[in-house]
Amino acid sequence: MASHLWLPFTQMAEFDAGERTFVAGAGTTLTDIRGRTVFDAISSVWVTIHGHGHPAIVDAIATQASRLDHATALGASNPVAEELASRLAAVTGLDYAFFASDGASAIEAAMKMSLQYWRHVGEPKRSTFVHLRASYHGDTVAAMSVSDIAVFKREFGAVCFESIVSDDLAMVLARDDVAAVIVEPIVQAAAGMRIVPRTAYAALRSIRPLLIVDEIATGFGRTGTMFAFEQLELAPDLLCVGKGITGGTLALSATLATTRVYDAFLGRTNDLRHFFHGHSYAANPIACAAAIATLDLFVSERTMAHVAELERHLSRALTPLASHPRVREVRRAGLMCGIELLPPPAWDAPVSYGRHVASELYDRGHFTRPIGETIQLVPPLSSKTHELDSFTTELLATISA
Numbered sequence: 001m002a003s004h005l006w007l008p009f010t011q012m013a014e015f016d017a018g019e020r021t022f023v024a025g026a027g028t029t030l031t032d033i034r035g036r037t038v039f040d041a042i043s044s045v046w047v048t049i050h051g052h053g054h055p056a057i058v059d060a061i062a063t064q065a066s067r068l069d070h071a072t073a074l075g076a077s078n079p080v081a082e083e084l085a086s087r088l089a090a091v092t093g094l095d096y097a098f099f100a101s102d103g104a105s106a107i108e109a110a111m112k113m114s115l116q117y118w119r120h121v122g123e124p125k126r127s128t129f130v131h132l133r134a135s136y137h138g139d140t141v142a143a144m145s146v147s148d149i150a151v152f153k154r155e156f157g158a159v160c161f162e163s164i165v166s167d168d169l170a171m172v173l174a175r176d177d178v179a180a181v182i183v184e185p186i187v188q189a190a191a192g193m194r195i196v197p198r199t200a201y202a203a204l205r206s207i208r209p210l211l212i213v214d215e216i217a218t219g220f221g222r223t224g225t226m227f228a229f230e231q232l233e234l235a236p237d238l239l240c241v242g243k244g245i246t247g248g249t250l251a252l253s254a255t256l257a258t259t260r261v262y263d264a265f266l267g268r269t270n271d272l273r274h275f276f277h278g279h280s281y282a283a284n285p286i287a288c289a290a291a292i293a294t295l296d297l298f299v300s301e302r303t304m305a306h307v308a309e310l311e312r313h314l315s316r317a318l319t320p321l322a323s324h325p326r327v328r329e330v331r332r333a334g335l336m337c338g339i340e341l342l343p344p345p346a347w348d349a350p351v352s353y354g355r356h357v358a359s360e361l362y363d364r365g366h367f368t369r370p371i372g373e374t375i376q377l378v379p380p381l382s383s384k385t386h387e388l389d390s391f392t393t394e395l396l397a398t399i400s401a
């Protein structure tokens with residue numbers, strides 16, 4: 001049967017749906033159309049937190065769907081979004097939550113909030129954005145404009161706007177035209193789990209431009225704390241979360257703001273100071289219910305204590321890889337690991353060595369997706385130590401073959 005499906009970041013001329021079609025997910029595993037069950041070693045690209053099909057989240061979704069599936073958030077509220085906003089405020093230390101859908105739309109909202117903020121407080125000249133080297137903030141136009149992965153944006157120069165890229169933030173922050181600095185905290189996942197030098201963040205502790213922290217990949221426990229910015233002692237003005245917020249079940253993202261930012265938008269309707277941005281599914285009650293259930297599980301399942309145990313285990317399990325001749329570098333921040341491979345000298349196969357290794361790993365029961373030559377291991381927070389051991393053992397066996 002001819003397929004009418006077009007997949008993201010996928011060469012459709014080479015894609016084989018018979019090889020890679022998932023039909024079920026349970027706990028830390030996915031099952032494909034051929035009946036093979038594999039460990040989801042990338043949490044379905046950094047979204048799955050407590051495992052696939054967790055009964056508490058499934059129940060919350062079903063209950064909410066039968067009560068109120070959706071009602072617009074444009075000029076109207078719903079109790080589930082209200083509760084989630086206060087839960088997120090409590091867990092992040094910021095004050096207000098503006099909901100969107102995917103991560104990139106939370107970034108767009110944060111950037112537009114920054115621009116509108118500076119106009120409202122009388123500094124309209126502040127309209128430039130600063131970002132780190134090797135950054136990635138999503139595929140929509142503003143998010144792409146502050147991203148630095150050339151291959152993702154090289155066709156889209158016509159719509160991207162100029163921004164300032166620098167790891168030496170102290171230098172650029174002295175400028176009087178900077179609206180906001182946007183950073184991924186500790187680790188840049190899309191850059192192949194690049195660990196950002198801590199010194200890059202030092203200049204951000206007390207700055208005049210707004211600080212946007214993008215926790216879309218790192219949020220909800222993946223780096224060993226609930227949010228990575230806690231480890232950097234940063235105080236974001238705007239915080240973007242997505243991916244894991246619903247435990248990896250439904251599209252939901254949020255841009256959290258401090259009172260300082262929020263208050264600058266207050267006035268009378270006719271003043272036109274309210275935030276000019278919104279999406280159809282903003283504050284969707286079903287997604288918000290999934291997010292509340294996800295936060296509850298962090299407490300009832302003592303998830304962060306388990307993450308600490310997994311971290312200790314991983315640092316040992318990765319050691320033999322670090323010294324292997326086919327490994328250039330092992331990078332890890334909490335449960336976000338990148339194992340950068342060194343292709344054999346005569347490697348001339350039509351696919352990269354990283355893709356070859358990932359495909360072998362699939363046959364050995366582990367699903368990962370390489371970033372260039374970097375093999376990722378970003379397991380669900382509910383993973384068992386033996387699953388991590390199995391992944392590292394099979395990876396060692398593959399690159400030793």
Ligand SMILES: Cc1ncc(COP(=O)(O)O)c(C=O)c1O
Binds near residue numbers: 104136190218
């Ligand atoms: C740090 C970061 N920001 C933003 C995004 C974009 O999120 P989404 O794919 O949900 O739009 C991603 C996606 O991988 C990400 O890693």
